[in-house]
Amino acid sequence: MLTTPFCDKIPKWSCVRRINVLKERYDFKEIEGKWQKYWEAENLYTVPDFSQRPKYYCLEMFPYPSGKLHMGHVRNYSIGDVVARFKTMKGYNVLHPMGWDAFGLPAENAAIKHGNMHPAEWTIDNIDTMREQLKQLGISYDWNREIATCHPGYYKWTQWLFLQLYKHGLAYKKKAAVNWCPSCATVLANEQVKEGSCERCKTIVEKRELEQWFFRITNYADRLLDDIKLLEGWPEKVKIMQENWIGRSEGAEIHFPIEGLEESFTVFTTRPDTVYGVTYMVLAPEHPLVEKIIDDKPQAAEIREFVNNVRNLSEIARTATDAEKIGLFTGGYCINPMNGEKVPILVANYVLLEYGTGAVMGVPAHDQRDFEFARKYNLPIRIVIQPDGPDLDPDTMAEAYSGDGKMVNSGPFNGTPKEEGIKAVINYLEEKKLGRGVVNFRLRDWLISRQRYWGAPIPMIYCPQCGVVPVPEQDLPVLLPGNVEFKPTGRSPLADSPDFVNTTCPECGKPARRETDTMDTFMCSSFYYYRYTSPRDENAVWDREKVNGWLPVDQYIGGVEHAILHLLYSRFFTKFLYDVGLIKNIEPFTNLLTQGMVLKDGAKMSKSKGNVVSPEEIVATYGADTARLFILFAAPPERDLEWSDQGVEGCYRFLHRVWRLVAPMSEELLKAPSGFDGKPAGVNREMRRLTHATIKKVTEDTGNRFNFNTAVSAIMELVNGLYQYKELPETDRDPAVMREAVEHLLILLAPFAPHITEELWAGIGHRDSIHRQPWPEYDPEAIIEDEITIVVQLNGKVRERVLVPADITPDKMKELVLAQPRVQNMIEGKQVVKVIPVPGKLVNIVVK
RNA sequence: GCGGGCGUGGCGGAAUGGCAGACGCGCUGGACUUAGGAUCCAGUGGGGUAACUCCCGUGGAGGUUCAAGUCCUCUCGCCCGCACCA
Incomplete structure (x- = not known):
């Protein structure tokens, strides 16, 4: 189930050697499918574990395979993809993996509801669907590293880590009044109870006295708290929430x-x-x-x-x-x-x-x-x-x-x-x-027992002679039995499966019983980002050299709903793994971006409100590039995003506009020289200035501030400028300037809209992928202006504009401004108290 | 109650203390067209004016500053997180 379907009929990259002939009209359907196949066949997004390039680990929270992608996923993964593609072009060796948080209740509930459908079947179907959707979005994942937590090859290590925690006294069983969700028929951790209700199904939680497995996260309370100060790249909000939670x-x-x-x-x-x-x-x-x-x-x-x-x-x-x-x-x-x-x-x-x-x-x-x-x-x-x-x-x-x-x-x-x-x-x-x-x-120990089937079995055995005995490591994984019945009894199917329950004691060999509880799925997701570094390793949880080469995660991206749960558990795991020498980092995620929700009509999209926009339909109607572009352009990533069908149309129009700009001049661009003889002047100089100012702005907005919305708007401005430039008489234009501008336009746009840019890139004569181009540096010379317009203020109010040489001194600025006839008029009969020159900006004249 | 965040055109949103409203959507007018829900051009915060860089304007009230959407104080409204934590 984890092997990526391989299409051997796909032509190799070499077939693109011929110059791509661009159609007159932007046809996303043809383009997107075509390039997705090329990328896959060429392993464009396969990343080596070791490289001369500096490493960058870009990670998005892996999804629960609930059926189909929703807009929140699209947003999360579009953001991550821009970061990954940008960093790749910046010269990093970027790890950008994807997997599935595949254990959990919905699968089991579906099994109960649909009669004999096994949770595994349901889950795998969903994974297949969602993987396909992610590919259709053109996200640059290294699919060779795909993991699913419900795969025995993965949960073997979930169980193994449980045993390590047990060995170190951090997993223990105790009887306690615990949270019980009657609807989910299982206990819940404190973190999974919101306002007295089950976080998942909203049912009011009861208290029950039960003997349950816990992790001693409280042993790490002080370190989890102290090390929050190390998390400089985390939002303040999340840090405060964790601080309060630890209390x-x-x-x-x-x-x-x-x-x-x-x-x-x-x-x-x-x-x-x-x-x-x-x-x-x-x-x-x-x-x-x-x-x-x-x-x-x-x-x-x-x-x-x-x-x-x-x-x-x-x-x-x-x-x-x-x-x-x-x-x-x-x-x-x-x-x-x-x-x-x-x-x-x-x-x-x-x-x-x-x-x-x-x-x-x-x-x-x-x-x-x-x-x-x-x-x-x-x-x-x-x-x-x-x-x-x-x-x-x-x-x-x-x-x-x-x-x-x-x-x-x-x-x-x-x-x-x-x-x-x-x-x-x-x-x-x-x-x-x-x-x-x-x-x-305030933090309490983490209750990890779940009385359900679809999770990693807790690898413990109860022997009447020897007591509680851990399953020996060489016997892992403790496999989930295949033939069990899913009935709405409220009892775990495992407890009713004699084949599973009855075993022999690893110590004395006499009959014994297995633990029938499974682990909280948050356990599975507390270490998956380590496993990506050695996803198929059967002999070790991961390779030390690889894990230490890649970790910590440089940029983690996901919803703020995990501010406590997943992020706190992951920090706890990291500290434990560090203590036992399995990793060298003491915090898992250097930088954290918590993206806002996707809203429609001011409310979170939900079936009950009937305001859901399906990514499937959007991609089918407008294409992946449009969907991505809209979602990145509509709001900065941390903020909630209001869905707008008209906004999507706007982005679709923009991509058409890019197409109509580039496609008709592909012949012209093919012939254009790629360097400059002498310095462009006049309109050509202006065009170059715009090109390089855009490089500067997009680089800063994408790389430093993660303000993709303003990066996109800068690219739009470049396109607008190019349209004007294109309208100029041919004799005034410099083909080399045009070529430079268009090429850079495509490169800057590539992380946002990877398919159309790849197609146009090929169409203007390039034989290698645009996604393997180095990110451009702007030419400081090109953005220097000879003359600038400065503002003249009178008591802070704009009164006049003056064109001055860009390198003018403050004193000269004053002088020049005061000499203006209009300024003379304004200050006539008044006493000039002060004149404040702000280089490059304005001169403020204070009068009485 | 405690903690955090946010209030800017008709809408999404831009603005290292230095021209408020970039960019996009929407709207208005025009061009092209058999047609336009395609495309292109122009306009688009409010008010005033024959006209003009004339006045007002970033939830509200003060303050700091030559200069405030931005900094400070108070206040109103909305959103999120935690909540009898001893």
Whole structure:
């Protein structure tokens, strides 16, 4: 399935040796198909692993093969293709691969829906369709490196990497309350739950106590956070999102002994300086000590009911902002270790077991949430931080005070300022072994088990004798069984497949059972960009020399929806792979471009809104070059793009315009000299100036700023200029100037519209691909102007324009401008306060 | 609530603090044409004028500056992300 169909009937490049005869009319249908075949037959986009040229790794996020390409894909891959083609022409050895994120639920759901269609069949059909579409778009992928994560040759290494993580203690199994999507019939990672709902199907997620596999991404929390500063080529927005997601906070853990029990519980607080202000204590309803505390209390029944209610609530109901904060007294007390005070213990719905320690100290005077809670339940409020100014009064204060101040009512710490107090209390806690300073992260371990079939099986075996045993590496891959049934039972087909489940223990050889969960597909996509460097290697996950030669990815391009999920997981994997010596880079993606969405009528294209424009139809009607050009021209890449059928027409017209400019003069251009005798002057000089100014602008906009829209507009201006130039009497024109302009026009346009430019390039006598031409350098001499028009401002308002020599000095500029009769008129009777010359631009005269 | 982004013609969008509106779409007029939804030419922010580089104009209000769409302060509106995080 991964071999690219090879057409042996295609004529070789050598057949183009004859001069291509250009038709009168631009016929994209003929041109695009023709060149796509040539490119493929000539392996034009095959890239060697090692080269004298400097490397450049240009990567676009690989798609899930959902059926057909949508406009978002077209945008993503058009952007990537411009970058790849540009860098190639700039002299880089460019790795530009494509593959398929091919495991996942839709395939399995389709299998259930369509009876006996195997997910593999569905997936492969889709891959074939989408690969064909990508080829029709003329994207310059090296298809020899194509991968699909559902291929055993790939998921063998997914499993192998799982084993490496396991070996290093980073994969573990634990029982936990996890997110369960009833519709997808599987658990989800925290990152895959948005506002309490399943990210994929929007079903409200439930909590279930299950034993599941996790990756210890939290071990890397500090490095993932610290190294964000290395990501200079990433959008600020994405970095901030990751920072927030990791959610580092410094504080302290404090142990509070429970009265009448030999146990204590621990709270996490960022404000240990307020510990003398504790007037109550709150445990999460699921906190393991709740049962022990209430056991002998009269409140026990009531609390149990409350705990059950909260436990059964969906995440969304529980965490809604407007959810009422409900707390109940347990009847139990704990002791504040700082001052020996007896403090009532409550349970409340707003305390989350998963964050910190699942227990919170209530300091109503200095925490707004505690304050509101205390007011509601008439709990005492005690001031322990006093700012400069009038004394805070617990009875009259309207909100908590969380600012700076000095500690009061705090025994030996009285008078210590807040920040110092935090440190002092932590020191004291550590000295007396009552607690310690800690850093807490919001990030939680990555839950990777999925109770579904269409994923990479987790390579573990459960032996009654030996316990949990990893599958030996030489036994990989653990293959998905072929003959299973897909029924809407909500159970994984793997669990119902005896052939798969029953195995023998690799250690003792006795009967044992396989793990039947598969891995989160984000695992598959966390390392695919490494695998592209050794896509067919059967003996190693990749070749060290190749992977270290290519990585890191120089430019990564994709949707911002992966700001956390895929990009954080990939960073985690990268750090792990670095630690175990499999790679040498510590971050995977040097530069990241997050492209905006494609909108229609102001909304994201979606079937339900009925505003979908199909790439298929656009390509069929206008051709790939038009589709690409429009999508690149309509907006800068990071911004959302509003689809416009009329805009597409405009780009189509433009390509026709290019055709009509070049095709009729191909004979003339063939005869034109390719160099200059002497310096072009007059109109010819102007034409050359435009040509070289365009080279400059397109090079900057494409290479440095990724503003493809302005690059395209510059090319359009060049075309407009060429049309004017063409209209001049033949005796005034210089064929060499024309030739230079047209050739450069085609080269500059080539990364955007690769087919038409290739055809015209061949049509004006070239025998090699335009996509193998070096990117032109502009001639600084050519863009120098002799005379420029500068603006004369009077108090900042434009009043006059003056033609001056381009190399005029500022002083001379002043002089010349002031000498203008019109300027003389304007300033007559007024006092000239100041004259500000801006070289090359303007002179501003300030008068009173 | 916190964080980020964005407000410019009829529309998509251009403008290292230096001529606001490049380029494209749309629209208006004209040419060519049996025809035009092809192509070419001209015009196209608003207002005023016989005319003119006359006035106004980048969501709103201030400020900095010789000069502000651009920098600063406040404010309004929209979009996105996170959200009882202790």
